[in-house]
Structures are given as C-alpha cells and as structure tokens.
Amino acid sequence: xxxxxxxxxxxxVAAIVCVAMVSLSWVLGPKKVTPYKxxxxxxxxxxxxxxxxxxxxKFYLVAILFILFDIEVIFLWSWMTIYRDSEVSFQLxxxxxxxxxxxxxxxxxxxxxxxxxxxxxxxxxxxxxxLEDTVLPKLEAKPVLQPxxxxx
Amino acid sequence: MFVIGVVxxxxxxxxxxxxxxxxxxxxxxxxTFLAFAKYxxxxxxxDPYQHAMAGQMAVIFVMAxxxxxxxxxxxxIMMIFRSRSTIDVDEVNLLRG
Amino acid sequence: xxxxxxxxxxxxxxxxxxxMPVIMxxxxxxxxxxxxxxxxxxxxxxxxxxxxxxxxxxxxxTAIQFGQPxxxxxxEMVLRDQFGLICxxxxxxxxxxxxxxxxxxxxxxxxxxxxxxxxVLWSTAGAMIMASSRNxxxxxxxxxxxxxxxxxxxxxxxxxxxSEESSLKYFLLxxxxxxxxxxxxxxxxxxxxxxDLAFLANGLTGNPxxxxxxxxxxxxxxxxxxxxxxxxxxxQWTPDVYQGAPTNVTAFMAVCSKIGAIAALFRVxxxxxxxKADWLxxxxxxxxxxxxxxxxxxxxxxxxxxxxxxxxxxxxxYLLVGLLAYVNAPDQVSIATTGYYLLSYTFMTLGAFxxxxxxxxxxxxxxxxxxxxxxxxxxxxxAVLLVVFMVSLIGIPPSAGFFGKFFIFQDAISAGLVPLxxxxxxxxxISVAYYLQIAxxxxxxxxxxxxxxxxxxALRATGLICLLGVVLAGILVTPVQRFLxxxxxxxxxxxxxxxxxxxx
Numbered sequence: 001x002x003x004x005x006x007x008x009x010x011x012x013v014a015a016i017v018c019v020a021m022v023s024l025s026w027v028l029g030p031k032k033v034t035p036y037k038x039x040x041x042x043x044x045x046x047x048x049x050x051x052x053x054x055x056x057x058k059f060y061l062v063a064i065l066f067i068l069f070d071i072e073v074i075f076l077w078s079w080m081t082i083y084r085d086s087e088v089s090f091q092l093x094x095x096x097x098x099x100x101x102x103x104x105x106x107x108x109x110x111x112x113x114x115x116x117x118x119x120x121x122x123x124x125x126x127x128x129x130x131l132e133d134t135v136l137p138k139l140e141a142k143p144v145l146q147p148x149x150x151x152x
Numbered sequence: 153m154f155v156i157g158v159v160x161x162x163x164x165x166x167x168x169x170x171x172x173x174x175x176x177x178x179x180x181x182x183x184t185f186l187a188f189a190k191y192x193x194x195x196x197x198x199d200p201y202q203h204a205m206a207g208q209m210a211v212i213f214v215m216a217x218x219x220x221x222x223x224x225x226x227x228x229i230m231m232i233f234r235s236r237s238t239i240d241v242d243e244v245n246l247l248r249g
Numbered sequence: 250x251x252x253x254x255x256x257x258x259x260x261x262x263x264x265x266x267x268x269m270p271v272i273m274x275x276x277x278x279x280x281x282x283x284x285x286x287x288x289x290x291x292x293x294x295x296x297x298x299x300x301x302x303x304x305x306x307x308x309x310x311t312a313i314q315f316g317q318p319x320x321x322x323x324x325e326m327v328l329r330d331q332f333g334l335i336c337x338x339x340x341x342x343x344x345x346x347x348x349x350x351x352x353x354x355x356x357x358x359x360x361x362x363x364x365x366x367x368x369v370l371w372s373t374a375g376a377m378i379m380a381s382s383r384n385x386x387x388x389x390x391x392x393x394x395x396x397x398x399x400x401x402x403x404x405x406x407x408x409x410x411x412s413e414e415s416s417l418k419y420f421l422l423x424x425x426x427x428x429x430x431x432x433x434x435x436x437x438x439x440x441x442x443x444x445d446l447a448f449l450a451n452g453l454t455g456n457p458x459x460x461x462x463x464x465x466x467x468x469x470x471x472x473x474x475x476x477x478x479x480x481x482x483x484x485q486w487t488p489d490v491y492q493g494a495p496t497n498v499t500a501f502m503a504v505c506s507k508i509g510a511i512a513a514l515f516r517v518x519x520x521x522x523x524x525k526a527d528w529l530x531x532x533x534x535x536x537x538x539x540x541x542x543x544x545x546x547x548x549x550x551x552x553x554x555x556x557x558x559x560x561x562x563x564x565x566x567y568l569l570v571g572l573l574a575y576v577n578a579p580d581q582v583s584i585a586t587t588g589y590y591l592l593s594y595t596f597m598t599l600g601a602f603x604x605x606x607x608x609x610x611x612x613x614x615x616x617x618x619x620x621x622x623x624x625x626x627x628x629x630x631x632a633v634l635l636v637v638f639m640v641s642l643i644g645i646p647p648s649a650g651f652f653g654k655f656f657i658f659q660d661a662i663s664a665g666l667v668p669l670x671x672x673x674x675x676x677x678x679i680s681v682a683y684y685l686q687i688a689x690x691x692x693x694x695x696x697x698x699x700x701x702x703x704x705x706x707a708l709r710a711t712g713l714i715c716l717l718g719v720v721l722a723g724i725l726v727t728p729v730q731r732f733l734x735x736x737x738x739x740x741x742x743x744x745x746x747x748x749x750x751x752x753x
Contacts, residue, residue, distance in 0.1 A: 064223045071219040177428035184435040203442040217393045232413045
C-alpha cells in the first residue's frame with residue numbers, strides 16, 4: 001500500500017484544490033451580469049445573430065463518418081508496426097485478415113454512399129428526412145430512412 | 153478525471169455535456185491503462201511483454217468503441233433535437249411511472 | 250525486434266469451429282445489409298428469410314459443439330464451455346424468433362426499415378461474443394457491439410417521441426455503465442497485469458495494493474454488468490426503455506441483453522470466486538433487492554410493457570440467485586440450472602412480448618392494460634398464448650417457468666443460501682398478482698368496436714414456437730437438462746426431477 005500513498009495524496013490535493021478554486025470563485029466573486037458581459041465574445045466584434053444557430057446538418061454527418069473512418073486507421077497502424085518484422089506465415093495470415101477487415105469498412109462506405117450520407121449537394125439526397133438518421137454502431141454504416149412499405 | 157466524469161453525468165442537464173463527461177470517463181480509463189502498461193502491474197508474476205501489449209491494445213479498442221459511441225450518441229441527440237427542439241434531459245420525460 | 254515478436258502471442262492455431270457461430274451471425278448481418286442496399290423500398294421478406302437461414306446455420310454450428318470439452322482458441326481470447334454454448338444457442342434462437350415476428354409488426358408501425366435486421370443480427374453477435382470469452386477486453390467489445398446496436402434499435406420508431414426518448418435514456422445510461430465496466434477492467438488490469446479473468450489469482454498474491462485494486466475493479470465491473478442485466482440499484486432505465494422502444498425491440502432487448510449480461514456476470518463471478526468473502530454478501534443483498542423491488546413495483550404499473558419490464562428485473566434477480574448458488578457451491582450445484590432458467594425465460598418473455606405486439610393501433614403502440622381488453626374476442630389463440638406465457642412467468646407447473654424457478658430454489662438451498670431462496674419464493678408469490686392482471690385484461694369483454702387485433706401468420710408461428718418451447722421444456726425437463734449439461738451422465742437432481750414430472 002505504501003507505493004500508492006503518493007498517488008492518494010496527489011488525488012486528495014487535486015480534489016481539494018479543484019473544489020476550493022471552483023467554490024471560492026463562486027462564493028467570493030462578484031456576480032454582476034450585464035448584457036454586454038453575457039453576450040458572446042467574438043474577437044471584440046459585436047456578435048451577429050444568435051450563437052445557437054444550427055449548423056447545416058451535412059457537416060455533422062460527414063464529421064461523424066470522418067471520425068469512424070479515422071479511427072479505423074489506428075488498427076491498421078498497430079498492425080503495421082509488427083507486420084514487417086514478423087515471419088512469413090503470420091504476414092500472410094494477418095494480411096488476409098486485414099483484407100477482411102478492410103472489406104467490412106468498404107461495405108460500410110458503400111452503404112454510406114448509397115444512403116446519401118456524404119452527398120455534398122443538397123439537391124440530391126440531403127432532404128431533411130434522410131438526414132436525421134442515426135449513424136450505425138459497430139460497422140460504420142448508417143440506417144436509411146426508408147418509406148414504409150405500405151399496404152403489404 | 154473519472155470522478156469528474158461521473159459527477160458531471162449526474163449533475164449536468166444537457167445530454168451533450170453528459171456525453172462529454174462520459175467521454176471523459178473513457179479517456180480516464182485510457183490513461184489508467186497506459187499508466188499501468190508503462191509502470192507495470194501491481195503484481196510481479198505477469199509476463200511484461202504481454203502485459204504492456206494488452207494495455208496498449210486495450211487503449212486502441214477503447215478509442216474505437218468511444219468513436220462508435222460518439223457517432224451513435226450524436227445521432228440520437230440530433231434526432232431528439234429535431235423533433236422537439238430541446239434536448240434538456242429534464243424535459244425529455246414522457247416515460248414515467 | 251525479433252525478441253519482441255517472440256513474446257507476442259500469435260494466433261497460430263485457430264479452431265474455426267468454435268468461432269463459426271459468431272462469424273456466421275456477423276456475416277449474415279452484413280449480407281442482410283447488402284440485400285437491403287440492393288433492394289431498397291421493397292419489402293424485406295428476402296432479408297428475413299436470409300437472416301433466419303443464417304441464424305439456423307449458426308444455431309447448428311453451436312449445437313454440434315455441445316458436450317465437447319472446454320477449450321480456448323485465438324490466444325485464449327475465445328473460450329468454449331457449456332454455459333457459453335447454452336447462452337449462444339439461446340441467443341441465436343431468440344434472435345431468429347424476434348426476426349420472425351418483426352416484419353409484420355414493423356410494417357404495422359410503419360417503420361419497416363431494412364436496417365433493423367442487420368442491427369439485430371450484430372447485436373446478437375455482440376451478446377454471443379460476451380458469452381464466449383474470458384478476456385475482459387473481448388467481453389467489453391461484445392458488450393459494446395450489443396448495446397450500441399440496441400441504442401439505435403430503441404430509437405427505431407423515429408417519429409415517436411417516446412421511442413426517441415427511450416433511445417436517449419438507454420444510450421446515456423448505457424454508456425455511463427460501460428464506462429464503469431471499463432474502469433473496472435482497467436483496475437483489474439492494473440492489479441493482475443492481464444486482461445484475462447483466469448489471471449485473477451495474480452492479483453491476490455503478494456502486493457496488498459493489488460488486492461485493493463482488484464476489489465475495486467471487480468466492484469466496478471459488477472456495476473457495469475449489473476446495469477446491463479438490470480439488477481436493482483441500477484435498474485431505473487429498464488421500464489422506461491422497455492416502454493418506449495418498439496415492442497419487438499423490447500422483446501429482443503429483454504432476452505438478448507439479459508443473456509449476454511448474465512453470461513458475462515457468470516464469468517466474472519466464477520473468476521472472482523477466490524475472493525468470495527468480499528463480495529458475496531453484497532451480491533446477495535443485490536439479488537434480494539432485485540427480486541423484491543422488481544416484483545413489488547410491477548404491481549403498481551398500468552402499462553403492460555412496463556409491467557414486463559419490472560418483471561424482467563425480477564427475473565434477473567432469480568437468475569442472479571442461480572449464479573450465486575453455483576459460485577457458492579460449484580460441487581453441489583450445476584450451472585445448467587441457470588441455463589435452463591434462461592431457456593424458459595427466453596421463450597416465455599419473447600412469447601409474451603410477441604403476443605403483446607399484436608395490440609398495435611394506427612401505427613402506434615398502445616400498451617396500457619385496457620388495450621388488451623377484448624383480445625379473447627378478437628383472437629382466441631393470442632389470448633390463450635398470453636395466458637400460457639403468464640402462467641409460465643408466474644411459475645405454475647407444469648410450465649418451464651415453474652421448473653426453472655424450482656431448480657433455482659433448490660440450488661439456493663443446497664448451496665446454503667437459504668435467505669435468497671425464501672425471498673425468491675415470496676417475490677414469486679407477489680408476482681402472481683400482476684401477471685394475473687395482464688391475463689385477466691385479455692378476457693375483459695370489449696364493448697366499443699375496435700380495429701381488429703389479429704395475429705399475422707408469422708406472429709402466430711412465433712407464438713406457437715415459444716409455446717412449444719415453454720411446454721416442451723416443462724414436460725421434458727430431464728432430457729433438456731441433460732442436453733444443457735452436455736453430458737449423458739446422471740445428475741443428482743434427476744431423481745427429484747422425474748418425481749416432479751410424474752406428479753405434475
């Protein structure tokens with residue numbers, strides 16, 4: 001347990017300092033809210049419009065897809081680090097495995113394209129109905145909004 | 153960091169902030185993993201190579217999972233925001249009983 | 250870095266037979282997605298047929314492994330043992346049944362997205378992964394695959410505020426819980442230097458700091474898994490999410506998420522058995538609370554799905570009793586008891602939700618108790634099925650629910666956990682009231698005219714299969730148990746079992 005006393009002390013000090021700083025500034029600090037103060041700071045320029053304006057959703061979807069496809073790379077990277085120095089049988093094996101892995105990503109990509117998630121042009125598929133979809137979990141894809149098959 | 157995340161989840165009302173706090177928790181886990189991987193386990197009888205490897209791989213997997221969660225979570229939050237133009241968790245309370 | 254590679258474990262031998270079920274389910278999901286892409290805006294029958302075929306193949310691949318010795322493969326990341334196999338098989342069956350009755354339900358709610366099927370399949374695969382590993386990281390990945398798909402599924406009825414809300418709630422609390430689980434893993438890793446539960450003993454020897462870390466780690470893992478299994482201090486999300494999600498998703502969630510969580514809990518508990526003294530009292534308290542709260546609060550509910558939500562909390566409590574009994578006395582008690590209970594739980598819960606999904610009106614779910622009124626007039630079969638499932642959920646012989654409960658009761662006593670057994674008996678007595686309430690609602694004569702509530706053929710098939718499962722598992726207790734054990738050897742409980750069958 002001795003080896004952890006240092007950490008515990010550090011945790012305690014950190015907690016005390018955090019709590020003290022937040023609560024003291026809250027207790028002692030003057031609380032004058034002027035309209036000027038509560039207006040958003042935009043590099044000294046008078047703010048225009050509401051800061052809560054909504055961004056076009058296309059950014060959001062593309063951003064999310066970007067995150068997913070971005071994270072994919074770290075697996076490739078960790079594979080690559082041991083690939084070169086390993087023996088041939090492992091190289092072959094893991095290469096095939098990686099092909100399988102990549103093909104699932106490509107499947108997801110095709111899906112995203114088909115659904116119209118990354119069409120930049122609003123006229124094609126970015127009607128709001130299509131966009132409010134959730135992006136899919138594990139395998140990068142995105143559920144389509146599909147008009148219900150009625151009368152069947 | 154983990155505690156900040158937990159407290160944040162409990163006291164904040166905005167799902168996005170709650171969500172950020174959850175991410176904070178996951179990142180604190182990553183840090184913990186890396187710290188343990190770097191400084192060795194608290195026990196002596198573990199294979200050092202495997203040990204370090206396991207920790208680092210865990211971080212990578214956690215990052216991937218966190219990314220997937222971000223994607224889904226933001227999707228759900230957007231969906232809610234679109235249909236009621238608020239995402240305050242106190243106002244999302246149709247299900248009670 | 251040659252020496253580095255020497256230390257890095259390479260998967261030299263892979264037993265693909267062991268991996269096949271999971272791979273099959275995953276690939277079926279992907280192919281279902283491809284079919285979805287190729288045939289947009291048409292009906293999903295092809296996907297349904299294909300998914301069920303894939304699941305059947307996976308089921309066969311699982312079933313042929315029954316009775317084979319325990320084994321690990323893929324650098325000890327995948328473990329095959331009897332309980333894992335039972336869970337996998339049940340998951341596959343549950344998934345197939347869900348898919349079977351989903352299409353008509355989704356159409357009647359006007360949310361017939363083809364993506365439902367891949368998501369369900371992947372979610373099942375996640376739960377199967379959870380059931381078949383001892384490696385905490387793999388369990389965590391399975392958990393996430395399971396739950397991330399479920400978050401989306403819960404919000405499937407996007408036009409409906411309640412569905413969205415349940416999705417958000419489930420998502421926020423679920424990821425909160427997985428954060429806890431993950432932190433528990435990190436602690437475990439710190440204490441033992443490994444992610445494999447089998448190395449738990451490492452943390453117990455030597456450094457006392459490691460022991461502390463380990464206790465924290467195990468505790469945090471319990472929190473995370475307890476959330477998934479809806480044990481009591483962490484159960485608040487359950488009724489809300491169950492009520493808000495589309496009924497077929499609720500059915501799936503109630504079964505698969507629970508089986509996955511119980512399987513993972515089983516692994517953690519078994520691994521943590523050497524430090525039983527530290528957690529057994531706490532877990533017993535949790536089990537009792539779960540049974541009592543789940544069943545007592547269900548009495549107050551007015552919505553069928555909420556009632557079933559609370560009842561599933563109660564059932565999680567019973568399952569936990571089974572697990573604790575096994576962990577406490579692995580020599581006297583067989584894990585097949587819990588397996589058997591899971592089996593009966595799968596059939597009766599799925600069946601109950603499937604029948605309830607018939608009460609869809611104008612593309613919405615209305616599942617207050619009154620909405621079941623007149624079911625008997627409209628569709629005799631549906632009412633009968635509902636009654637049978639309720640009877641089984643209550644635990645009246647000769648249904649499977651009775652034997653499941655009875656065996657757990659017996660095990661709890663023979664494992665020396667008498668308080669748990671008593672609470673189990675009391676709480677199932679409480680549960681009679683609300684199950685009967687549901688069953689009675691179906692027989693109240695409805696005066697005002699209503700749109701017909703008729704079961705579609707697929708729903709009828711689902712209901713009948715579940716009925717068959719409940720009844721057959723009840724009648725053929727001994728063979729089923731033997732099958733679950735994977736051994737033809739005689740078991741100590743067999744004598745009492747046959748005696749019971751003779752009586753009932």
